Amino acid sequence: MSQAPTQWTAEFEAGNRALVERLVSGQGRERMAAWQRFLQLIAPHVEQWASRHRVLRAVRLTSEDEVRAVLVRVVERLQRDDHRNLREFVQARGPMSLPIDDDGEVLERFGALSELVDDQAESADLLTNTPLRAWLKTLVDFAARDHATARLGRRNVLHTPTDTGPNDKRQVNSDARPISESDVGSVRPPITDLLTLKRIVQDVSGFIQARLPSDQRRALELRLDDATYGEIAKQLDLPKASDAEALVRAAKERLRAEFREQRSKFGLETN
Numbered sequence: 001m002s003q004a005p006t007q008w009t010a011e012f013e014a015g016n017r018a019l020v021e022r023l024v025s026g027q028g029r030e031r032m033a034a035w036q037r038f039l040q041l042i043a044p045h046v047e048q049w050a051s052r053h054r055v056l057r058a059v060r061l062t063s064e065d066e067v068r069a070v071l072v073r074v075v076e077r078l079q080r081d082d083h084r085n086l087r088e089f090v091q092a093r094g095p096m097s098l099p100i101d102d103d104g105e106v107l108e109r110f111g112a113l114s115e116l117v118d119d120q121a122e123s124a125d126l127l128t129n130t131p132l133r134a135w136l137k138t139l140v141d142f143a144a145r146d147h148a149t150a151r152l153g154r155r156n157v158l159h160t161p162t163d164t165g166p167n168d169k170r171q172v173n174s175d176a177r178p179i180s181e182s183d184v185g186s187v188r189p190p191i192t193d194l195l196t197l198k199r200i201v202q203d204v205s206g207f208i209q210a211r212l213p214s215d216q217r218r219a220l221e222l223r224l225d226d227a228t229y230g231e232i233a234k235q236l237d238l239p240k241a242s243d244a245e246a247l248v249r250a251a252k253e254r255l256r257a258e259f260r261e262q263r264s265k266f267g268l269e270t271n
Helices: 010-025 028-051 054-058 064-090 102-117 131-154 194-211 214-224 229-235 241-265
Strands: none
Touching: 010 028, 010 064, 010 131, 028 064, 028 131, 054 064, 054 102, 054 131, 064 131, 102 131, 102 194, 102 214, 102 241, 194 214, 194 241, 214 229, 214 241, 229 241
């Protein structure tokens, strides 16, 4: 990956917002300079978010090549149709639409299960009033899921492609031409396919429904949908958030062995 990203502060947010506004309203060299500078600033953040994305971690697609492929997808979407997505962000037309299909839902559920039982959840994002950062993370989320789906079979790319283009980071920071995935270079084969992940999700979901006590099951399902412990406590009429956390912890202990057994059965365990 590239160098460590600059800390995303309110000042950094404002600087990037100014660049985006110059990009969508400017012309000629001013517009080109704004685009190049914007990419230079956000690329390390995009790569970091991609490397930590729970779906990519769950299916072990976090090598530098995989992360760069997600960056390429993000840049493509930012360039598409004369920077239409960025124009819509500036014009505040509402949240970005993410058309997640059935394959995307399988990947999301597998990633959530893996993150939960492996205790890999990211620390809470405490930044507020940074709408551009939140918008970009949503775009990275979509690009990461789309990349994982493609690598795991939807687009029949189960074999390592040949290196058909330069793998120079400077390509990303130019506006010479749209960046295609041929620029990514070789990437290692995916670990499995979507049908395998769907089978694991189905088996583990069946275990949750059949084997967990109802209170643990409900608490776990809410947690898988990113509910906080406070929200879970409220939903289950529990006295305090720590009671909800205890239920989730107990469910995780029972779920952990089952999920790892399923992953091992399909050759997903490395240890």
